[in-house]
Amino acid sequence: MKSFLLSILFSLFSCILLAQSYHPIIRSNTFWDGGDYIGGVACYVSAGRSKFIEGDTLMDGHYYRFQYGYSMLGEPGPGGNICPPFIVDTVPHKFAIIREDTLERKVYIYDENSTPHDQLLYDFSLEIGDTLFSSYLGLGALLVLDTIENVMLLNGEIRKKFTFDCNNQGECFYVEGIGGCYGLLNPIVMGLGFGWDLFCVKENDDPLWSYECDYYFVGIEDYCSLMIRISPNPVTSILTVSVTPRSGQISILLIDLVGRLKSVSHFTPNQDKALINVSTMKPGIYLLKIADGEMVIGVEKVVVVR
Numbered sequence: 574m575k576s577f578l579l580s581i582l583f584s585l586f587s588c589i590l591l592a593q594s595y596h597p598i599i600r601s602n603t604f605w606d607g608g609d610y611i612g613g614v615a616c617y618v619s620a621g622r623s624k625f626i627e628g629d630t631l632m633d634g635h636y637y638r639f640q641y642g643y644s645m646l647g648e649p650g651p652g653g654n655i656c657p658p659f660i661v662d663t664v665p666h667k668f669a670i671i672r673e674d675t676l677e678r679k680v681y682i683y684d685e686n687s688t689p690h691d692q693l694l695y696d697f698s699l700e701i702g703d704t705l706f707s708s709y710l711g712l713g714a715l716l717v718l719d720t721i722e723n724v725m726l727l728n729g730e731i732r733k734k735f736t737f738d739c740n741n742q743g744e745c746f747y748v749e750g751i752g753g754c755y756g757l758l759n760p761i762v763m764g765l766g767f768g769w770d771l772f773c774v775k776e777n778d779d780p781l782w783s784y785e786c787d788y789y790f791v792g793i794e795d796y797c798s799l800m801i802r803i804s805p806n807p808v809t810s811i812l813t814v815s816v817t818p819r820s821g822q823i824s825i826l827l828i829d830l831v832g833r834l835k836s837v838s839h840f841t842p843n844q845d846k847a848l849i850n851v852s853t854m855k856p857g858i859y860l861l862k863i864a865d866g867e868m869v870i871g872v873e874k875v876v877v878v879r
Contacts, residue, residue, distance in 0.1 A: 595675050595697070595749070596732060596749050596750035597673055597750065598671075598680055598695065598752060598757070599625050599673045600625065601625060602776060602777045603624060603625070603776040603777075603781075604622050604623065604624040604774070605622065605623050605624070605752065605757045605773070606620070606621075606645075606771075606772055606774075606786075607756045607770050607771040607773075608621070608645070608770050608772070616647075616650035616651065616654040616655060617647070617654055617655055617656070617770070618654055618655075619644070619645075620644075620645035620647065620655060620659055621644050622661050623642045623668050623757060624640070625639070625640050625641075625671075626638070626639050626640075630670075633690060633691070635672050635681075636672060637671060637683055638671055638673075639667060639670055640668045640671055640757075641666065642665065642666055642667075642668035643663070643664070643665055643666075644662045644664075644666075645659040645660065645661055646659065646660045646662060647660070669682055669683075670682065670683035671694065677698060679693065679695065680693075680694045680695035680696075680697075681694055682758070694758070695747060695753075697733070697749050699718045699735065701720065702717065702718065703718050704717050704718075705717075705737065716738065716739065716745065718735060718736075718737055718738075719736050719737055719738045720734075720735075721733055721734070722734050722736070726781045727779075727780045727781055728779050728780070728781060732748050732749045732750050732751060734746055734749075735747055735749075748782065751782045752771070752774070753771075755770075755771065757771070772786075774786075801814070801816055801861075801863060801873050802814070802815045802816075802817075803875060806875055806876060807876040807877065807878040808851055808875065808876070810850065810852040811848055811849070811850055811852075812849040812850075812851055812875060813846055813847075813848055814838075814847045815845060816863055823839065823840040824838070824863075825839070825840075825847055825863060826862040826864060827849060827861055827862075827875065828859065828860050828862065829857070835854060835859065836849055836850075836854075851875075851877050855877070856878050856879050857877060858874060858875070858877075859874070859876075860875070861873040
């Protein structure tokens with residue numbers, strides 16, 4: 574009897590430790606900013622902010638949390654797009670219905686058009702070599718977990734990053750407590766240049782993830798007139814970059830999606846374009862920042878393939 578009770582206590586203790594070491598996605602005082610990205614112009618088809626509201630709702634035997642979205646208003650851009658600086662609208666709209674099993678380390682989204690309605694969105698319990706399948710992940714593709722590694726958030730906390738084999742179609746990953754490289758509701762999207770550009774995650778006004786959490790909400794004159802041309806994209810060896818119009822000292826910074834600087838180049842006064850050698854970089858998605866002096870004036874996605 575004593576050993577039986579000890580076994581039960583050990584199991585309960587293990588479950589408590591498991592739950593404590595897991596960092597949930599669904600939580601209050603956190604928001605995700607992003608937009609539908611287009612190439613060639615530093616603007617978006619649409620942009621918005623989302624966050625979870627307080628209180629759970631019982632549906633089909635599970636407790637769900639409603640995620641509300643707030644549209645972003647920006648400067649008019651080419652083709653009807655909007656450009657930074659953004660203003661976040663104060664009128665919310667229901668964006669998604671999500672639940673999270675912290676013991677199983679899985680996140681589900683409620684889809685009225687699917688059977689069952691409960692659809693897997695994230696699985697943080699996977700081990701290397703496991704296969705992930707969901708209509709919400711990889712457009713229904715079978716994805717194999719390639720690596721699990723620790724990454725540091727902007728506030729210094731450590732989270733687990735799950736990277737999948739996406740058949741050389743760019744880097745596909747999601748991070749515990751943050752979400753995916755293509756946004757909270759699109760963790761992994763197969764295909765190049767497709768999906769939601771996640772440009773900030775904040776909790777209690779502290780930046781947690783992504784490359785610029787304040788950049789999109791400060792005044793930038795003539796931002797929408799800026800044209801950034803990069804080719805080829807995807808690229809295997811040499812990337813050609815041109816920026817018009819430009820003045821002053823233009824710098825080109827190539828960073829990965831967790832903020833590590835990979836390359837720095839500069840335009841000379843009489844130079845029309847810059848060439849960047851990416852032949853030694855790992856395949857994946859990188860961010861190309863264009864800076865005029867101390868101010869970042871443009872961001873583009875670059876896909877390195879082999």
